[in-house]
Amino acid sequence: MSSNDNHLTTSWGAPVGDNQNSQTAGTRGPTLIQDVHLLEKLAHFNRERIPERVVHAKGAGAHGYFEVTRDVSQYTKAAFLSHIGKRTPMFIRFSTVAGELGSADTVRDPRGFAVKFYTEEGNYDLVGNNTPVFFIRDAIKFPDFIHTQKRHPQTHLKNPTAVWDFWSLSPESLHQVTILMSDRGIPATLRHMHGFGSHTFKWVNAEGQAIWVKYHFKTEQGVQNMDVETAARIAGEHPDYHTEDLFNAIANGDFPAWKLYVQIMPIEDADTYHFDPFDVTKVWSQKDYPLIEVGRMVLDRNPENYFAEVEQATFSPGSFVPGIEASPDKMLQGRLFAYADAHRYRVGPNHNQLPINRPQCPVHNHQRDGAMAYGDNGGASVYYEPNSFGGPKESPEHKISPFDVSGQAASVAYDHDDHYTQPGDLYRLLSEDERARLVRNIVDSMQPVELVDIKLRQIGHFYKADPEFGTRIAEELGLSVPAAL
Template identity: 55%
Template sequence: MSPTQIHDSQPTDTTYTASNGCPVLNPRASERIGQDGPLLLQDFHLIDLLAHFDRERIPERVVHAKGCGAFGEFEVTDDISDLTCADFLSKVGKKTKAVARFSTVGGEKASPDSARDPRGFSVKLYTDEGNYDWVFNNTPVFFIRDPSKFPMFIHTQKRNPQTNLKDATMFWDYLSTNQESIHQVMTLFSDRGTPYGVRHMHGYSGHTYKLVKADGSFVYVQIHLRSDQGVKNFTQDESVKMAGENPDFSTQDLFEAIERGEHPSWTAYVQTMTPEQAEKFRFSVFDLTKVWPQKEFPLRKFGKLTLNKNPENYFAEVEQVAFSPSHLVPGIEASADPVLQSRLFSYPDTQRHRLGPNYEQIPVNCPLRSFNPVQRDGAMRVDGNYGSLPNYQSSFMKMGYSRRAGVSSDKHENWVGKAILYSPEVTDDDFVQARELWNVLGKQKGQRDNFVQNVAGHLCAAHPTVRRNTYAMFGRVDSGLGSAIERATEKNALKN
């Protein structure tokens, strides 16, 4: 079923039936012995209702559990065909249907929308050459550059295994002993860590990707989605107040804005870097903890994402939507970024667990067209399973293949080296961009004070040893910052 047909699938006959289609005389009655006797096992309608009810909940996402979403379209506004052969970007004015989901990262499904947390910003583009997913965040960097740290990091941001409570010691112990995270920490504890809903925040690829031309040549890219509504954030006090008054603020704000006809939009930009520039650049372009300076690699506009239609059913179209950075199309490829490479596997794998091996058959996940008769069977196969077609590459079956360019043999990507344990050390270079962000906050009224208080209000609950390690980490950004956080935190700790 095409994504555009999701809402055209309502039955015309609305006679109430059991799940097998048998009409039910009275859906509010149960079969039993006499007026007060026991129920009968033969009452299929009752047993089926209860059994299905017990199974209504599917596993929530391990991260990004709380989210909201909407449908819309992406339109090419500026020509970048000199960078890529991607068909959906081939001409100005071309439009592609889309669905977007926004989410907090660390909280559970019932957590407040206004919590201090990075935000997921994912978009599925239903292109003529397959589904292409932007699996972005609202921050341009992340806490890690080594994928083996990801499960450990996420555990420290969730609940203590003994108390089942959020734990400030776990939280800050990880960050202060893995100090490559400092740039993201600086972003998270500024007011950008509590965005005013999802309409007023940017989206960033964070990872480096490649835009590829028909001849196989490519440039490295980072993609930015900049809110046309402008950036707007809560202060710490405002976010806490909203969490109590309306924990679903972002969900409600997005839905009601679209209902009013105030369709949120984001302008899409790309930063580009040639392989030659990457080889000479002062840090690895595969480092997720750092941004590309816009003065050196300016933003180039190429499109606009607009959300103009609310979902008809949250579970079917938002809870079941499945994104992955490995959902790519010809003309766009993954880079050697190690965290991205890990996500290429992890995202589809979590959807196979959460939704089943045939999650791509769910209407919101269906590509416009697909043909893969080797991929068969599995739980909840509901589309005919390719009928009598052979389930291997048969010489009796004509099967078309893409005529698009394959992988380039450019010498830049002829990888040679020994197998090593990848665990890069933290250096002074990891604090350069965090220091630049601290300087930017100094130019914005009240933002430095807000940052110090935001950190101190959370850090004060951590173990004293962890607090001292954290002061030292912030001191590497700026000695005055480390001292200010120590004074404010210890003052708060005395009150607790």
């Protein structure tokens, strides 16, 4: 064997003698099919791109750690939160939502905020956004909502009419729409925005006692946003601005950090709170459920290879660890299936075996085979359960904590339909300058909508949130607030 370990080789390890010229019949050719190196290069090139994510296609990521700063063991038995000072390695992926893989970073869009904690009990994924709420509250509406954010099937252009038609017919979206159209709709950088788990989750302690919980990551860099004109200019001049900013900050030792807080709600309060606590279009008042500090997340290492780490990273809100469980949140319930299923399609059935996704603790199960199975594929060990040969088996102490359910099996909505109080409160919290920019952003976005009825219907929602809010938008659109509201 040659001592030169830097020889170019084929994928099966054979040295390549000529990487400049394909094998041909004479100087002109034609090319010979026996040139297996050429065939391998072309075939692999055709398969270099896995399908981009349907949503959150454009993203940036980084490695770091999470350190517990407050004892929360009275609320959860999750091992990575067990004591002050405990550090857990983690990886985060930030992303826009609607744009394609090559789209600009500085568009008006929510930002994905997906964190993977490599805990000793398995990977825990917290897959949220930079907003505490979402546009819809039932997963059955998600494909339709995302279709409105994508391109028109005939023109292949973005379609404001579809966007506002859907929102105007889905009043539960008003809270998120108000946030999106505010200054927070375009963060200055990925480092200067908060992150949220958005959904309600359940924490369970070692005694089996449960509480409901919401996650808030507060940026230590401070919240900074980007004005519309600057964002548009940068989108054209430097579409990868946010991606570069994050990479350079970490490369220069300016490690971004966030403090994690939670809101905690007693289990019984879910039946009496004035908003349904599982409705992801609503927030819990921090006056009712104050923020409790949990820990600190620091990003201190860039990926070595974007494709291997950022593009192939897979996150699922169903990746739980003992002490953290799902709630009845209807949007979350749909995501528990949809995300992992998307990864099985996009990356492959064994996506969890890739280094970026592989747990940093032992894995024992009876899943075998499938495309890209890595390692010894379970070897000769027992491959079913229950069994009589000492194979991995269930541990009853890790059953989920039960919670009561009731009612008829049917397609039903949430009991609470007040979609106006919280966006109205948000509008009234804004300064006059912030209100003016919010109104201008909405008007600019609604101006191209083809049907006046859609504009009037949406104006009605803004008016119900706050009469001034709706009236200002109507006037700038040259319309009147509908009489019948």
